[in-house]
Amino acid sequence: MPQDTQSSLQPLFEAALKVQAYAHAPYSTFKVGAAIKADDGNLYVGCNVENVSYPLGQCAEASAIGAMISQGAKRIEQVMIVSPNSKPCPPCGGCRQKLREFASPQTPVHLATRDGKVETLTLGELLPKAFDM
């Protein structure tokens, strides 16, 4: 059930909302912002970065993961993804697997709209039977 942004999620929501504005999405015009709360207590953000050669584009979640790893954090504790409209934007299949590399099936994934409605699922709900070796 969607709910208003809880106060504990407000910093994560605001970080994802802020970085959404920087998305490079001239082809889809679908700007997405993502924020990760990592095991070091810091927030890492990312936006989608499209390319004229469409398959080369990168999702917001992947950008945020890159920022987190680049700063030395190791694990994802929570993820917030802000959609560009009034409908939540779940991560694409590829990003679900990318998130799973650094998060557990119990990790909360918050799907927010720009007006602050949040739906929370676990990564395990989004990606049951994740690939693993």
Ligand SMILES: [Zn+2]
């Ligand atoms: Zn993706």
